[in-house]
Amino acid sequence: MLTNHMKTLYRYRNLIKTLAWSDFKQRYKNSILGYFWSLLEPLLMLAVLYVVFSNLMKIQVEYYQLFLLLGIILWNFLARSTTLSLSAIIGRPSLVQKIYFPRDILVISICITALLMSIFESLIFVIFMLIFQVPVSITVMYVPLIVLILFIFTLGISLAVASMNVLYRDVQFIWVVVLQAGFFATPILYPVTILPANLQQIFLLNPMAVIITEARNVIIYQTPPAAGSLLYALIFSVAVLVAGYLVFNHYEPGFAEGM
């Protein structure tokens, strides 16, 4: 069944590409500054958070700007994918009610759109790296793996919220709150090391915490990831993806009627 579905998705690869790419283009079509806006958003967020947390909270972290920016970009990917996915199905009534293709394509394409946007945002990060002259080591080889884990995790959640939101429209309100809580519960603004040791263990059960922490380690601090941490995140994410698909498949037959 799994291989069958993979084959089907492969057959529809053009559709996924087209949907993702057209969505990406469309986001910036009508603004004069176009793609520039997508760079501005994380920058502004960085500015605000940086001022607040480095001056008021006195957080002492090496390369705090980079530390913060990387956390924001990675978190933004999760937040954006899942929020956009809320309307992946209900936002496209004509595609859902008038034609058939595997419905997860709508969610996958949104996650890819979000990924494109995040990659684009990463330009800012690269520029910051150059400005601060942070040396890069061989550990950046881990980046693709980390991105893959993040994508799997995000897709799993996106599938679940997208499908549940068709029947229960309040999922979208609940999800915003969950995201807010997650933002603070994940070591984005602070290093996980400021917590007491036993609490650290609990915080690192959160795969996003692992993903963000290890991404910082390999990119900014030239440190290889802690043993087993990425494996844990990968297994966790795959489990989330499987769960996401189960939820999605459960609700899928009702999409056309539930809108």
Place this chain on the structure above:
Amino acid sequence: MNHLKKVFRIPHEKRTTIFETLTGLFRPTHYETFPALRDITFTVAEGEMIGIIGENGSGKSTLLKILARIMKPTSWTVSVNGRLTPFLELGLGFHPDFTALENIGIYGTIMGLSKREIAEKAEDILDFAGLEKFRDTKLKNFSSGMYVRLAFSTAIQTDPEILLLDEVLAVGDIEFQQKCMEVLTRYRNEGVTIVFVSHDLGSVQRFCDRTLLLHHGEQLALGETRSVIDQYVYGRFAGTPEDAGAGMNASPVTSQGKARWGDGKVEITDVKFCNKFGVESQRFNTSDAMTIRIFYEAHERVADPVFGIAIYSEKGENLFGTNTELKNMSIDSVEGNGHIDLQIDSIPLFAGKFFLTVAVHNRAGEPFDWLDMQYSFHVITTERYAGQFDIPCRWRRSV
């Protein structure tokens, strides 16, 4: 190539409607179930064109959506062999912020065309739609006519093997519909299998080899188009006169004030419309036979009465009138209960609702009973026509 037969079997489809989702995620929702389709079984052979007709809400569109795999049947299965192209909406996936060319690309991809196929066809599509100059114009700057033209020409370039057609084609001006029909004819000749849902009995009649009639989700008839249409027009009891009466009652329209007058010596008690099967009906097909049966009761012996009718359009125009006197029929006298028939061999009227006035009066025109536009009937047309009524005629050309 696909196999010769497609077997569809979809009984017991239930649709659920849920309105109470916003109130709570964990509160149990109330379901209202109603079987939109029950026990539908049919097969369509390759290259065949099958029509699906029925009243609004009879399940036509649901059936089409199930065939298109958009909805899942509650039980039983649908099997389809071949590339299926649903054509349920024009301009599917079109986005106003993209140019014509980009939208063609998106639509084509949704329909499952490869990049190369799309690139090859893009020119044809623009050409057919007459929009070559606007290839890079954003769709939102298109007029609605241009939009429809683009959508249509994109849709027909998908080379379907099996085509599902909803009533999308019913919109648009005459020229557009004409184009649609041409394309339909072309597809038919190319051996495309077509499932065609329509209210336009004329098109169904012209194109479909066989027709499926749905009524409240049930498969009422499946067979040769002509007879299925008859059954639709004349109700489910067509051809079985002994069941007549269970179907429909001729409707005396609610009597409005002064719509009836006369001294009542002869009273018109009822009027019935009978179709070509001799069964009472309210709906008639253009150019079919119709009998208007007038029931009367004469309270005393009345000599030399004249029965007459007049047919009015919905707007109240008098379209036709006749009576026994004009037809040189003399009735010596009437007494007690009886009826008189007016036989129409071929209804010349086209689609619409028509009102009937019936009257009985004496030779001097003094009414015994006059019911002004108190009865009505409907006419449905399956012909291509222009105007309001049929004038029997034919073309001839001598060389």
